[in-house]
Amino acid sequence: MNKARTNPFNNIAMHGALILYTLIALFPVFVILINSFKTRKAIFREPLALPDADSFSLIGYQTVLKQGDFFLYFQNSLIVTVASLFFVLLFGAMAAFALAEYRFKGNTLMGLYLALGIMIPIRIGTVAILEMMVATGLVNTLWALILVYTAQGLPLAVFILSEFMRQVSDDLKNAARVDGLSEYAIFFRLVLPLVRPAMATVAVFNMIPIWNDLWFPLILAPAEETKTLTLGSQVFIGQFVTDWNAVLSALSMAILPVLVLYVIFSRQLIRGLTSGAVK
Amino acid sequence: MQRARIRWHIAVFLAPAVLVYTTVMIFPLFNTLRLALYSKVDQERVYVGLENFRTLFFDPIWSEQFWNALGNNFWFFVVHMLVQNPIGVALAAILSHPRLRFAALYRSAIFIPTILSFVIVGFAWKLILSPIWGIAPSMLDFVGLKSLFAPWLGKEEYALTTLALISVWQFVGIPMMLIYAALLTIPEEILEAGEVDGITGFSAFWKIKLPLILPSIGIISILTFVGNFNAFDLIYAAQGALAGPDYSTDILGTFMYRTFFGFQLQLGDPHMGSAIAGGMFAIILIGVCIYLFGIQTRMRRYQM
Structure with a gap:
């Protein structure tokens, strides 16, 4: 390898820049997490110190667990995210299979129609969506959110999955047809398992925006029993602004599940992002 | 024989996606644009044509708010383009360096803010910048710049830029990842050919890599545009x-949220809200069209 690309000075400069930016990226998260375990006095006296035996306190978490219904919020977020992902993947894969596998009149047009939603945000239609949910009685139910997120996720899912399904070998499918498998069996038993990596990519792409969304929970399901974790922590923090222990603990409780999920899925997510799925 | 019978399975495969997508996304989108042409008079919905848009653009109270929001939105976008995307490109350029150690670790760490919700990010920064808590001023004091501190989020002249920078902090991971992916696809031979001609280091980045990743920069620009608006x-x-x-x-x-739902003493007005949504739709559409027809088709793509 050439000298200029490996010289030690460059190497130090590169690590320096990356470490600096990593610190900038992690600092706020770190400050919030450590201070959530401290007494009120310690939070203000030494905000950057780690909690020690003297300053350690769980008072904030106690307030949060007593006052807020965080388990319910968490459960709602989980239901909405999992159900939306399930429908996005199932419906998206089915439509992608139809577009990739069969030649029929209007195939290209259908593909374009479904791709429209990649660039146009669903939020533009909020006024009419709310009106529709009120008319159908779905407002303040988790179904309203699941439907919206499913519709929001479908365009990109169909686009990415159909690209992958075109790569599944025709011989394999034709062999299955000769063996008398129905088209449905070919899809569910042959093609779906083969595109599992692409499905995982679509899932992690959709997971973060759904889990973190504030707009639709605020508008479609603001009732106490349907609040998601994002909306729940927003409302809770708004009410407890002056109780720093509670605010910091609530923030930490909202950060931790996402962080855990990220540690589990980060490899998948980064592979998905860098596999050139977005072209 | 195949052709004679209707292939029902195609319809079955397409139906759920098309149904959900059409009823929950496309139909409400057009319905919102239609609602913008109506108004509520004496509890009844009446057709008023483009009246709402005239109010929005020319009525002094409305137009002042509208242009203010639009101008702020443009500034929000400009800050992202000038700060987020260059930092993202720079980080990606460093990360894509061959044989850099801990690259995966840096990448994962820098991406963490992107996975957090706006609520967490907004409050976390609000606390850190808060003059009551004093983290920001004491850190500035540490580097001897305490005089620079101001309650940035509370000052009219700084608040928007501060929020834009917070949003940049949160989303830098996305351009970083996409550009990183693009840089990885550049074949080693091209870089080596450059080296033979004496192009290395920075000039290799400017003269070889950057032109090759321009299409990806185009994509992150339009993603930023749609996201910001x-x-x-x-x-x-x-x-x-x-x-x-x-x-x-x-x-x-x-602005749309406030208009649609109302706040304090003002009542919510779904029709004016729809008119603002119509304006947002038009802006995003124009941006996407400029990108698709003006930029993407003219961009030179190199066979690699």
């Missing part, structure tokens, strides 16, 4: 629906 959550989480101080952080998303 329907942004809402961060401003709402940090500054509330009133987008204070004195509307200085109001963008189209918060």
Whole structure:
């Protein structure tokens, strides 16, 4: 390898820049997490110190667990995210299979129609969506959110999955047809398992925006029993602004599940992002 | 024989996706645009044509808010383009360096803010920048710049830029990842050919890599544009629906929310809300069209 690309000075400069930016990226998260375990006095006296035996306190978490219904919020977020992902993947894969596998009149047009939603945000239609949910009685139910997120996720899912399904070998499918498998069996038993990596990519792409969304929970399901974790922590923090222990603990409780999920899925997510799925 | 019978399975495969997508996304989109042409008079919905848009653009009270939100939104976008995307490209360029150690670790760490919700990000920064808590001023004091501190989120002249920078902090991971992916596809032979001609280091980046990743920069630009022009959550989480101080952080998303739902003494007005949504739709459409027809088709793509 050439000298200029490996010289030690460059190497130090590169690590320096990356470490600096990593610190900038992690600092706020770190400050919030450590201070959530401290007494009120310690939070203000030494905000950057780690909690020690003297300053350690769980008072904030106690307030949060007593006052807020965080388990319910968490459960709602989980239901909405999992159900939306399930429908996005199932419906998206089915439509992608139809577009990739069969030649029929209007195939290209259908593909374009479904791709429209990649660039146009669903939020533009909020006024009419709310009106529709009120008319159908779905407002303040988790179904309203699941439907919206499913519709929001479908365009990109169909686009990415159909690209992958075109790569599944025709011989394999034709062999299955000769063996008398129905088209449905070919899809569910042959093609779906083969595109599992692409499905995982679509899932992690959709997971973060759904889990973190504030707009639709605020508008479609603001009732106490349907609040998601994002909306729940927003409302809770708004009410407890002056109780720093509670605010910091609530923030930490909202950060931790996402962080855990990220540690589990980060490899998948980064592979998905860098596999050139977005072209 | 195949052709004679209707292939029902195609319809079955397509139906659920098309049905959900059409009823929950496309239909409400057009219905919202239609609602913008109506107004409520004496509890009844009446057709008023383009009256709402005239109010929005020319009525002094409305137009002042609208242009303020639009202008703020443009500034929000400009900050992202000038700060987020160059930092993202720079980080990606460093990360893609061959044989850099701990690259995966840096990549994962720098991406962490992107996975957090706006609510967390908004409040976390609000606390850190808060003069009551004093983390920001004491850190500035540490480097001897304490005089620079101001309650940035509370000052009209700084609040919007501060929020834009917070949003940059949150989303730098996305351009970083996409550019990183693009840089990885550049074949080693091209870089080696450059080296033979004496092009290395920085000039290799400017003269060889950058032209090759221009299409990806185009994509992150349009993603940034669409994302910024329907942004809402961060401003709402940090500054509330009133987008204070004195509307200085109001963008189209918060303006639409306030108009649609009402706030304090003003009643919500779905029709004016729809008109603002129509305006957002037009802006995003224009942006996407400029990208698709003006930029993407003219960009030179190199066979690699």
